[in-house]
Amino acid sequence: MQEIWGGFVRAIDLIITLNAQVVEITTRSLYISLSSAFLAAVICVPLGGLIEFHSFRGKKILVNLIQTLYSLPTVTVGLIVFLLISRSGPLGSLGLLFSPWGMVFGQAILVSPIMIGLTVTALAAVSPQIKDTARSLGATEIQIIVTVINEARQAVMAAVLLGFGRALSEVGVAMMIGGNIRGYTRVLTTSIALETSMGNLELSMALGMILISISLVINLLLNRVQGR
Amino acid sequence: MRMAFLEITDLRKTARQGQSLVDILKGINLTVQRGEVLALIGPTGSGKTTLLRQIGLLDGPTGGRIIFDGVSMAGAGERALLQARRRMAMVFQKPVMFRGSVQGNVSFGLKVRGRNDGERVRSALHAVGLSGYEERDAATLSGGEMQRIALARALVLQPELLLLDEPTANLDPKSAKSIDGIIQSLASENITVIMATHNMQQCRKLADRVAVLLGGRLVKLGRPDEVFGDREVCDQMLCSSDGI
Amino acid sequence: MARKILLTALSVLALAVLCCSAVAADGARLKLATTTSLQDTGLLDLVKEKFDEKYNVSLDVVSGGTGIAIQYGERGDVDALLVHDKERELKFIKDGHGLERRCIAYNYFYIIGPKDDPAGIKDMNASQAFAVIMEKGKANANKVKFVSRGDNSGTHSREKQLWKKAGLNYSQVNSSGPWYIDAGQGMGATLNLANEKQGYTLTDMSTFMAYQGNLTLVPLIEGGSDLLNVYVAIAVNPAKHPGVNCTLANQFIDFLVSNEGQDLIAGYGKEKFGRALFSPARGNCTLIGCSDGECAAPTAASCAAA
Numbered sequence: 001m002q003e004i005w006g007g008f009v010r011a012i013d014l015i016i017t018l019n020a021q022v023v024e025i026t027t028r029s030l031y032i033s034l035s036s037a038f039l040a041a042v043i044c045v046p047l048g049g050l051i052e053f054h055s056f057r058g059k060k061i062l063v064n065l066i067q068t069l070y071s072l073p074t075v076t077v078g079l080i081v082f083l084l085i086s087r088s089g090p091l092g093s094l095g096l097l098f099s100p101w102g103m104v105f106g107q108a109i110l111v112s113p114i115m116i117g118l119t120v121t122a123l124a125a126v127s128p129q130i131k132d133t134a135r136s137l138g139a140t141e142i143q144i145i146v147t148v149i150n151e152a153r154q155a156v157m158a159a160v161l162l163g164f165g166r167a168l169s170e171v172g173v174a175m176m177i178g179g180n181i182r183g184y185t186r187v188l189t190t191s192i193a194l195e196t197s198m199g200n201l202e203l204s205m206a207l208g209m210i211l212i213s214i215s216l217v218i219n220l221l222l223n224r225v226q227g228r
Numbered sequence: 229m230r231m232a233f234l235e236i237t238d239l240r241k242t243a244r245q246g247q248s249l250v251d252i253l254k255g256i257n258l259t260v261q262r263g264e265v266l267a268l269i270g271p272t273g274s275g276k277t278t279l280l281r282q283i284g285l286l287d288g289p290t291g292g293r294i295i296f297d298g299v300s301m302a303g304a305g306e307r308a309l310l311q312a313r314r315r316m317a318m319v320f321q322k323p324v325m326f327r328g329s330v331q332g333n334v335s336f337g338l339k340v341r342g343r344n345d346g347e348r349v350r351s352a353l354h355a356v357g358l359s360g361y362e363e364r365d366a367a368t369l370s371g372g373e374m375q376r377i378a379l380a381r382a383l384v385l386q387p388e389l390l391l392l393d394e395p396t397a398n399l400d401p402k403s404a405k406s407i408d409g410i411i412q413s414l415a416s417e418n419i420t421v422i423m424a425t426h427n428m429q430q431c432r433k434l435a436d437r438v439a440v441l442l443g444g445r446l447v448k449l450g451r452p453d454e455v456f457g458d459r460e461v462c463d464q465m466l467c468s469s470d471g472i
Numbered sequence: 473m474a475r476k477i478l479l480t481a482l483s484v485l486a487l488a489v490l491c492c493s494a495v496a497a498d499g500a501r502l503k504l505a506t507t508t509s510l511q512d513t514g515l516l517d518l519v520k521e522k523f524d525e526k527y528n529v530s531l532d533v534v535s536g537g538t539g540i541a542i543q544y545g546e547r548g549d550v551d552a553l554l555v556h557d558k559e560r561e562l563k564f565i566k567d568g569h570g571l572e573r574r575c576i577a578y579n580y581f582y583i584i585g586p587k588d589d590p591a592g593i594k595d596m597n598a599s600q601a602f603a604v605i606m607e608k609g610k611a612n613a614n615k616v617k618f619v620s621r622g623d624n625s626g627t628h629s630r631e632k633q634l635w636k637k638a639g640l641n642y643s644q645v646n647s648s649g650p651w652y653i654d655a656g657q658g659m660g661a662t663l664n665l666a667n668e669k670q671g672y673t674l675t676d677m678s679t680f681m682a683y684q685g686n687l688t689l690v691p692l693i694e695g696g697s698d699l700l701n702v703y704v705a706i707a708v709n710p711a712k713h714p715g716v717n718c719t720l721a722n723q724f725i726d727f728l729v730s731n732e733g734q735d736l737i738a739g740y741g742k743e744k745f746g747r748a749l750f751s752p753a754r755g756n757c758t759l760i761g762c763s764d765g766e767c768a769a770p771t772a773a774s775c776a777a778a
């Protein structure tokens with residue numbers, strides 16, 4: 001108990017004095033996860049639109065499969081992406097392993113099922129009359145999709161935010177793809193894992209508290225966006 | 229003879245209702261000339277909305293075909309369908325509004341065509357009696373206002389063919405009368421109008437011809453006086469006391 | 473309202489992408505896979521600082537056990553290795569993945585255990601001690617336990633060699649009862665686990681020193697050629713893995729074997745721990761079983777890709 005309290009006090013101190021290491025790691029965490037959420041959103045939201053607007057055989061199965069992948073273990077994704085982007089893998093020539101770009105790529109894959117699945121759900125909730133109205137007013141198929149996404153934008157935004165939250169708080173991909181390189185690919189979660197294993201519990205707690213605070217902000221934003 | 233503007237041949241539509249398949253349109257044959265005002269009447273569930281959606285190219289038919297201004301829409305590609313749709317506009321029985329302002333709603337069709345013309349939006353709003361509504365949030369409109377905005381949203385496109393599904397059903401008598409005025413003036417601009425209605429007086433006043441639908445079949449087609457003079461039609465339609 | 477939120481969110485995202493592209497446009501980077509002991513003790517942080525400054529590059533250190541480090545090398549994912557497992561190093565080079573071995577530094581493994589030494593191994597030699605620990609552990613697992621890294625690291629590899637030397641079959645050892653605990657973690661976590669369980673374990677000296685403050689376990693056997701721990705640098709072979717930066721890797725290895733690098737190693741830890749954590753290879757080649765060519769000499773192999 002003593003230890004937890006001491007760590008807590010020291011953590012607060014590290015945060016309010018804007019400890020350089022803490023600030024650096026937090027910033028990196030944010031931009032890597034934001035980039036992966038952005039990359040995933042750019043691909044997954046339209047993809048969700050395509051799935052929702054086309055009827056094809058196996059659509060139900062596909063959507064079920066995507067929903068199953070919501071809780072894809074991060075280490076599994078880490079391993080698969082590692083094998084993909086390792087120099088000996090099919091995408092090896094890009095040199096993405098152990099770089100922030102690789103992490104962005106891996107996390108984007110990790111959060112894709114959530115973003116696609118929740119986008120499909122969000123779009124399915126839009127009245128089919130909106131589609132008919134847009135079409136009757138001369139919209140192209142793509143314009144129709146954009147219109148429907150715009151109608152569901154709060155729920156779609158929520159999907160993107162949830163993806164961002166998952167990217168920010170995961171450790172498997174960050175560790176396996178980033179390699180936890182100090183000053184380059186070390187982010188909040190991998191730092192916590194490392195510092196804890198090295199017994200630097202106070203720094204770990206400070207970073208953990210920051211992570212929780214960011215998640216809290218995301219959650220508040222989510223509630224706001226969903227109009228609760 | 230000049231080619232008809234719209235030619236519908238043996239149009240059929242089957243839809244699934246639960247476990248069973250139901251024929252909603254059972255072979256409709258109909259020809260409409262340019263500039264004509266055609267009223268679709270018939271009891272509820274007779275297939276008026278379904279037929280309008282077919283003409284509006286929103287659903288594919290199960291059988292038969294539609295020729296729009298000389299071009300067959302049966303088996304037409306997405307491009308041809310879009311081109312044809314862009315010469316029409318439709319106002320639904322229960323219109324929905326897009327999120328955002330009235331301005332955004334009325335200019336929707338212009339924007340998807342890559343145009344945006346504030347002046348046209350303004351005059352369309354003026355035509356439906358809702359001048360100055362541009363900045364209103366569309367979600368806060370009353371039912372009647374929505375219906376008129378939906379009409380403005382279609383009029384602003386200056387379509388060659390206007391499809392109206394009970395355009396005055398939600399309106400007070402005064403507003404309904406002004407809408408009737410708009411339809412009359414469209415006819416004088418050689419715009420073709422097909423409208424479904426339950427209002428027989430409106431029918432008499434506006435329509436050049438009346439088509440009577442019953443159980444998915446076209447049972448009578450002719451000038452209003454012919455149709456409403458027909459005892460049999462009157463019986464089937466359960467003519468009410470309003471003089472038909 | 474919703475539009476405002478959307479706009480803010482979008483601009484934040486755009487900003488993030490800008491930040492990220494700034495990171496992408498960085499200078500030369502040397503990727504080094506290393507065993508945890510060199511990283512966790514902080515030695516490599518110091519080396520990085522000096523090396524980065526001198527060559528205006530960025531040394532990116534990925535740390536794991538020797539097993540995973542060698543795998544990264546075999547896949548061409550890193551430019552150089554810092555490891556401590558002679559057998560696997562030689563195989564790595566023989567298979568064409570690495571250029572040459574350069575002995576950099578050494579220290580000793582410790583066998584540590586509870587202060588009261590319930591198995592009574594003090595002052596035995598290492599393999600003898602292992603045999604005794606197993607015998608006592610099987611007799612009473614509540615009193616005598618052994619915690620293994622179990623992670624294919626260099627330390628784990630040494631542990632297996634010691635079991636073999638004691639005349640025991642490792643696969644029988646590690647399944648012979650609850651006295652043998654397989655941690656499957658890095659050295660630090662394994663030390664903490666051994667401390668909780670009050671068991672014996674094999675550790676490299678430097679990590680033990682770094683963690684000593686939190687531990688009640690004490691070194692019972694130290695020194696002896698069985699427990700010698702030699703750290704070696706190897707550049708990944710560009711003929712086999714065309715993506716690697718061999719020139720930079722050789723520069724790094726040359727830096728480590730230079731007097732400047734060897735002095736860094738010799739001095740590291742004196743301030744913080746009261747004694748050096750590593751001894752430089754310079755001047756001790758024969759003692760640590762490295763040939764003259766392998767020891768503290770500049771790299772000779774060419775970087776020309778085949």
Ligand SMILES: Nc1ncnc2c1ncn2[C@@H]1O[C@H](COP(=O)(O)OP(=O)(O)OP(=O)(O)O)[C@@H](O)[C@H]1O
Binds near residue numbers: 243245273276
């Ligand atoms: N998509 C559909 N699937 C199944 N049945 C449908 C579908 N659309 C319409 N129907 C059925 O087809 C029949 C005709 O419907 P339609 O909407 O065309 O009638 P209507 O003449 O417009 O009626 P109202 O005057 O009440 O608007 C109705 O029985 C309706 O339940």
Ligand SMILES: [Mg+2]
Binds near residue numbers: 393
């Ligand atoms: Mg209807």
